[in-house]
Amino acid sequence: MIDIVLLTFLALTALAIVRLRHLFAVVMLTGVYSLLSAGLFVLLDAVDVAFIEAAVGAGISTVLMLGTLALTSRREKVPGRIPVLPLIVVLITGAALLYGTLDMPRFGDAGAPIHRHVAPRYIHDSGTEIGVPNIVTSVLASYRGFDTLGELTVIFTAGIGILLLLGGTGGRRRKDEEMEEEG
Template identity: 70%
Template sequence: MLLLGFLAITALAVIHLRDLFAVVMLFGIYSFLTASLFVTLDAVDVAFTEAVVGAGISTFLMLCTLALTARREKAKPARTLIPLLVVVITGATLVYGTLDMPDFSDPSAPVHTHVTPRYIEATEREIGMPNLVTAVLASYRGYDTLGELTVILTAGIGVLVLLGYRKRGEKR
């Protein structure tokens, strides 16, 4: 609960700051807070990934980009009324949508009654490894992971195409 409050404050600060370096650093803090939140929500694997990826690599790449572009955002008169209206209306619709959702950590929610019991009960017998996340990731949902790995490879190729080329005759 406290962590969620911190997250909210960080997001507000990101909106208001003009110094992009501070914005990126706050994004790192935001990621790290998210990771701590995941620990309290019993998702240790995800927290691990978020801490390394979000607070580490993402922030670092953004700093690289800042070094290549401009550090400060240009101040300008912003028309905020219409965007604010759009955001508030969308948010209100989404809040209305949550009213139909099951309560937080309710054991009878659909997430816990459909396929999850099958995974929890069968992993020991079929796969024989204690970490359910790895079992589901690599075995039960192996197709998903293959697809995601391909996305990562494609993104790497994309970055290479955009930034990694050399002009003809240019040597390292």
């Protein structure tokens, strides 16, 4: 029951984010949205995911967005007219997706295809093969180590990219001044 309440809150928060123009409030509601979804992840047995969503979504991403607001502006411009075309596109896409869900296995069904392929192997054999109680850790680090290595590389690359975008201004400014002196 509590998951239905949380899901409804989540939907309301998202709709409030659409309506608000004050970006500070939008960022705060994004933090609330992340925290609510972290709560849902606990209910859906994904404790590891809930852990990280609470730390990342409600913590670091809120701080970063506030940092961006401080560097840019905190109000969204009011558009001249109400955008109708995007609404139509979104409604049609949503209807198509809703139609698609009708064939999906029902929520919590133990016989769904997703539970039949590799998951039983992980659940039954990871205790003897890896010997680590947390199945998520053994899948993350051992069975799918390549995957995780790739993800870590993406994070590393994103860090380098941000350094290039934001960190290197001191050098660039000096270069600009030198060029001005020469020209």
